[in-house]
Amino acid sequence: MQFPNFILYFLLNWLTISYASQQxxxxxxxxxxxxxxxxxxxxxxxxxxxxxxxxxxxxxxxxxxxxxxxxxxxxxxxxxxxxxxxxxxxxxxxxxxxxxxxxxxxxxxxxxxxxxxxxxxxxxxxxxxxxxxxxxxxxxxxxxxxxxxxxxxxxxxxxxxxxxxxxxxxxxxxxxxxxxxxxxxxxxxxxxxxxxxxxxxxxxxxxxxxxxxxxxxxxxxxxxxxxxxxxxxxxxxxxxxxxxxxxxxxxxxxxxxxxxxxxxxxxxxxxxxxxxxxxxxxxxxxxxxxxxxxxxxxxxxxxxxxxxxxxxxxxxxxxxxxxxxxxxxxxxxxxxxxxxxxxxxxxxxxxxxxxxxxxxxxxxxxxxxxxxAIFYYRGNEMMAVRQGLYKAHYWTWTNSISEFIKGINFCRGENVTGVMTHEQTNHTAQPLLFHLGRDPGEKYPIKSTSTEYKQAIVDIISVVADHKANLKPGTPQLNVCDNAVMNWAPPGCDKINRCLKAPASNPKKCTWPH
Missing domain, CATH: 3.40.720.10 (Alkaline Phosphatase, subunit A)
Incomplete structure (x- = not known):
C-alpha cells in the first residue's frame, strides 16, 4: 500500500516535530x-x-x-x-x-x-x-x-x-x-x-x-x-x-x-x-x-x-x-x-x-x-595540574617558597606593596605540590623529600607527559597586533552614527573605531 505524497509529507513533518519536542x-x-x-x-x-x-x-x-x-x-x-x-x-x-x-x-x-x-x-x-x-x-x-x-x-x-x-x-x-x-x-x-x-x-x-x-x-x-x-x-x-x-x-x-x-x-x-x-x-x-x-x-x-x-x-x-x-x-x-x-x-x-x-x-x-585531570594554563604555558586531590605547580609568581607562603608578590592586586607583578618562578624540575583536601588555600607545600610527595608526583608526571605528547597548539589569536591596521566598524554602526572609522595614520599601531 502506498500513501499519497501529501500524507507522507504530513507524517514526516509530524515525526520531525514530535522528535524535536522530546529533545x-x-x-x-x-x-x-x-x-x-x-x-x-x-x-x-x-x-x-x-x-x-x-x-x-x-x-x-x-x-x-x-x-x-x-x-x-x-x-x-x-x-x-x-x-x-x-x-x-x-x-x-x-x-x-x-x-x-x-x-x-x-x-x-x-x-x-x-x-x-x-x-x-x-x-x-x-x-x-x-x-x-x-x-x-x-x-x-x-x-x-x-x-x-x-x-x-x-x-x-x-x-x-x-x-x-x-x-x-x-x-x-x-x-x-x-x-x-x-x-x-x-x-x-x-x-x-x-x-x-x-x-x-x-x-x-x-x-x-x-x-x-x-x-x-x-x-x-x-x-x-x-x-x-x-x-x-x-x-x-x-x-x-x-x-x-x-x-x-x-x-x-x-x-x-x-x-x-x-x-x-x-x-x-x-x-x-x-x-x-x-x-x-x-x-x-x-x-x-x-x-x-x-x-x-x-x-x-x-x-x-x-x-x-x-x-x-x-x-x-x-x-x-x-x-x-x-x-x-x-x-x-x-x-x-x-x-x-x-x-x-x-x-x-x-x-x-x-x-x-x-x-x-x-x-x-x-x-x-x-x-x-585539570590543566591550568596561562597563555602558552601549562602552569599547574590537578590529579585527584593533589595539585602540582610547575610555575608560580614567587621569588621563593617563603614568599609563596607569606602571600607576597604573586596575587594580582593582593600583594603587600599593592604593585601588580607577574614575576615567575619555574618549579618544573621539582613542582610545588599541595593536597587540596586538607589545604584548599595552597599555603603548605608538601616537602619534596617526603614519601607522600614522591608517590603523588609519579602519577602527575605521567599525566603531564601524556598531555604534552598529544598537544598540538592552535594558531594564537590573542597576540598584540604590530603591523596590522584595524580600520573597521561594527555592522550597523553607520546606521546609528555612533562609531566612526579610525584613520590609518600609523601602520604600526592598531587603530580602532572610536
Missing part, C-alpha cells in the same frame, strides 16, 4: 568574574542568593569545577569548543605565560576551523541564542551568528575607549548581526545603576517562551556581565545587600536565575530542561572592594591558583538529577560541551582532540572518574 532543552548560565565564595550555598555569610541556593538544593552542587582559563575570553572559548585555549587558539605567544584578552590591541577571534556547541546542536533541530557577553572576537567574521547561534543580544565586549566608571566607553550592543547601540549611552550605566541585567533577563524569558510555543528544542547561553567592573544593578536592587554594590549585583542575578527557573516550571518544561550555572573565572581581586569572594581559595582572576579558576557550579534537571546532591567529580567548562552533546545524542567531530568529558555519569548516577 531536552539546554540552558547554560555563565557569570562574569563571579567567585566560588559568592553564593550562600558555598558559604557566603550574607546568604543573599536564595534562588541559587534553592537551585542547588533541588539539583547537584559541583564544588570541584573549574574554568578553562583564569581569564574571560579563553575560558568562554573553552566552554563553546570543549577544548583548552592552547588548542582552540585563545592564547598569546607575545610573552611567556601572558594572559590575553580581545580588546583594542587584539586582532583575532574564534576561527572557522573551531566547531562551536550551537553549530552541532543545530543538526538536531535546536535554536540557539546568546544573551550578554560574547568576547570571542569583534569583527564580523567572529560574531555569534557566524558560528552556530541563531540569535544574539548583547556585547562583543569590544572596548572602543576607556573602560572605567568615569568614562563613557563605546562598547557596541548587538541585536543579531548588527550594532543597535552602546553601553553607557543607549543602555545607560551611571554610577552603578543600569537596567541592563533586567533586559538580559527579559530577553531570556521571551526566548524560552517563543521556542516552547513553537515546540522547538532550544539552547540558551545566558551570559550577563554585571559582576565584571564597572558594576551595575537596577534601581530596585540598589542598597539591598550587606556587601555593597557588588552584593546588589549578585542579588539581581540571583533573582534572574529564579525567574528563569520559574518560567520553565510555568511552561511545564522543567523536567525536559538541563540547566547549568557557573562562572568564567574567579573573582577579580584587582577590583578589591568592588570584587567578589573566592572563599577559602588563594588569589583570583588571572592566576592559576584555586581562586582564579575554581568556580561556583550548580546543575539542575528535575526528574533526572536527584535533589540535594554534591559531586566531587573534577569538572571544567569544557565538560559542559561534552555533557550537552551526550544529553542530546550528538557525536563530536573526530578530527580533533577534546579536553571535555561528559559529566552525566556523575550527575545522574554519582559515578566518579578518578582519572580526570
Amino acid at each position: 531536552p532543552n539546554i540552558i547554560v548560565m555563565l557569570m562574569d568574574d563571579m567567585g566560588w565564595g559568592d553564593l550562600g550555598v558555598y558559604g557566603q555569610p550574607a546568604k543573599e542568593t536564595p534562588n541559587l541556593d534553592k537551585m542547588a538544593s533541588d539539583g547537584i552542587l559541583l564544588p570541584d569545577f573549574y574554568s578553562g582559563n583564569p581569564l574571560c575570553s579563553p575560558s568562554r572559548a573553552s566552554l563553546l569548543t570543549g577544548r583548552l585555549p592552547i588548542r582552540n587558539g585563545f592564547y598569546t605567544t607575545n610573552a611567556h605565560a601572558r594572559n590575553g584578552y580581545t580588546p583594542q590591541v587584539i586582532v583575532g577571534g574564534i576561527q572557522d576551523s573551531e566547531v562551536l556547541l550551537p553549530k552541532l546542536l543545530r543538526t538536531k533541530g535546536y535554536r540557539s541564542k546568546i544573551i550578554g557577553k560574547w568576547h570571542l572576537g569583534h569583527q564580523p567574521q567572529f560574531l555569534p551568528l557566524k558560528h552556530g547561534f541563531d540569535e544574539f543580544f548583547g556585547s562583543t565586549n569590544c572596548h572602543f575607549g576607556p573602560y572605567d566608571n568615569k568614562a563613557t566607553p563605546n562598547i557596541p550592543v548587538f541585536r543579531d548581526d548588527a550594532m543597535i547601540g552602546r553601553y553607557y549611552e543607549d543602555f545607560p550605566v551611571k554610577k552603578g545603576v543600569s537596567n541592563l541585567t533586567q533586559i538580559f533577563i527579559e530577553e531570556g524569558l521571551k526566548f524560552i517562551e517563543k521556542e516552547q510555543s513553537a515546540d522547538q528544542p532550544f539552547f540558551l547561553y545566558w551570559a550577563p556581565d554585571a559582576t565584571h567592573t564597572p558594576l551595575y544593578a537596577s534601581q530596585a536592587f540598589q542598597g539591598t545587600s550587606q556587601r555593597g554594590l557588588y552584593g546588589d549585583v549578585v542579588r539581581e542575578l540571583d533573582s534572574g536565575v529564579g525567574r528563569i527557573l520559574s518560567k520553565l516550571k510555568e511552561l511545564k518544561i522543567e523536567n525536559n530542561t538541563f540547566v547549568l550555572f557557573t562562572s568564567d573565572n574567579g573573582a577579580a581581586l584587582v577590583s578589591r572592594v568592588q570584587g567578589g569572594s573566592n572563599g577559602p581559595f588563594l588569589c583570583g582572576k588571572e592566576t592559576t591558583y584555586e581562586g582564579g579558576m575554581r568556580e561556583p557550579t550548580i546543575a539542575w534537571w528535575p526528574g533526572k538529577i536527584s535533589a540535594g546532591k554534591v559531586s566531587h567529580q573534577l569538572g571544567s567548562v569544557m565538560d559542559i560541551f561534552s555533557t550537552v552533546l551526550d544529553i542530546v545524542g550528538i557525536d563530536a567531530p573526530t578530527d580533533r582532540i577534546y579536553d571535555g568529558r561528559s559529566l552525566l555519569p556523575a550527575l545522574l548516577d554519582g559515578q566518579i572518574d578518578s582519572k580526570k
Whole structure:
C-alpha cells in the first residue's frame, strides 16, 4: 500500500516535530568574574542568593569545577569548543605565560576551523541564542551568528575607549548581526545603576517562551556581565545587600536565575530542561572592594591558583538529577560541551582532540572518574595540574617558597606593596605540590623529600607527559597586533552614527573605531 505524497509529507513533518519536542532543552548560565565564595550555598555569610541556593538544593552542587582559563575570553572559548585555549587558539605567544584578552590591541577571534556547541546542536533541530557577553572576537567574521547561534543580544565586549566608571566607553550592543547601540549611552550605566541585567533577563524569558510555543528544542547561553567592573544593578536592587554594590549585583542575578527557573516550571518544561550555572573565572581581586569572594581559595582572576579558576557550579534537571546532591567529580567548562552533546545524542567531530568529558555519569548516577585531570594554563604555558586531590605547580609568581607562603608578590592586586607583578618562578624540575583536601588555600607545600610527595608526583608526571605528547597548539589569536591596521566598524554602526572609522595614520599601531 502506498500513501499519497501529501500524507507522507504530513507524517514526516509530524515525526520531525514530535522528535524535536522530546529533545531536552539546554540552558547554560555563565557569570562574569563571579567567585566560588559568592553564593550562600558555598558559604557566603550574607546568604543573599536564595534562588541559587534553592537551585542547588533541588539539583547537584559541583564544588570541584573549574574554568578553562583564569581569564574571560579563553575560558568562554573553552566552554563553546570543549577544548583548552592552547588548542582552540585563545592564547598569546607575545610573552611567556601572558594572559590575553580581545580588546583594542587584539586582532583575532574564534576561527572557522573551531566547531562551536550551537553549530552541532543545530543538526538536531535546536535554536540557539546568546544573551550578554560574547568576547570571542569583534569583527564580523567572529560574531555569534557566524558560528552556530541563531540569535544574539548583547556585547562583543569590544572596548572602543576607556573602560572605567568615569568614562563613557563605546562598547557596541548587538541585536543579531548588527550594532543597535552602546553601553553607557543607549543602555545607560551611571554610577552603578543600569537596567541592563533586567533586559538580559527579559530577553531570556521571551526566548524560552517563543521556542516552547513553537515546540522547538532550544539552547540558551545566558551570559550577563554585571559582576565584571564597572558594576551595575537596577534601581530596585540598589542598597539591598550587606556587601555593597557588588552584593546588589549578585542579588539581581540571583533573582534572574529564579525567574528563569520559574518560567520553565510555568511552561511545564522543567523536567525536559538541563540547566547549568557557573562562572568564567574567579573573582577579580584587582577590583578589591568592588570584587567578589573566592572563599577559602588563594588569589583570583588571572592566576592559576584555586581562586582564579575554581568556580561556583550548580546543575539542575528535575526528574533526572536527584535533589540535594554534591559531586566531587573534577569538572571544567569544557565538560559542559561534552555533557550537552551526550544529553542530546550528538557525536563530536573526530578530527580533533577534546579536553571535555561528559559529566552525566556523575550527575545522574554519582559515578566518579578518578582519572580526570585539570590543566591550568596561562597563555602558552601549562602552569599547574590537578590529579585527584593533589595539585602540582610547575610555575608560580614567587621569588621563593617563603614568599609563596607569606602571600607576597604573586596575587594580582593582593600583594603587600599593592604593585601588580607577574614575576615567575619555574618549579618544573621539582613542582610545588599541595593536597587540596586538607589545604584548599595552597599555603603548605608538601616537602619534596617526603614519601607522600614522591608517590603523588609519579602519577602527575605521567599525566603531564601524556598531555604534552598529544598537544598540538592552535594558531594564537590573542597576540598584540604590530603591523596590522584595524580600520573597521561594527555592522550597523553607520546606521546609528555612533562609531566612526579610525584613520590609518600609523601602520604600526592598531587603530580602532572610536
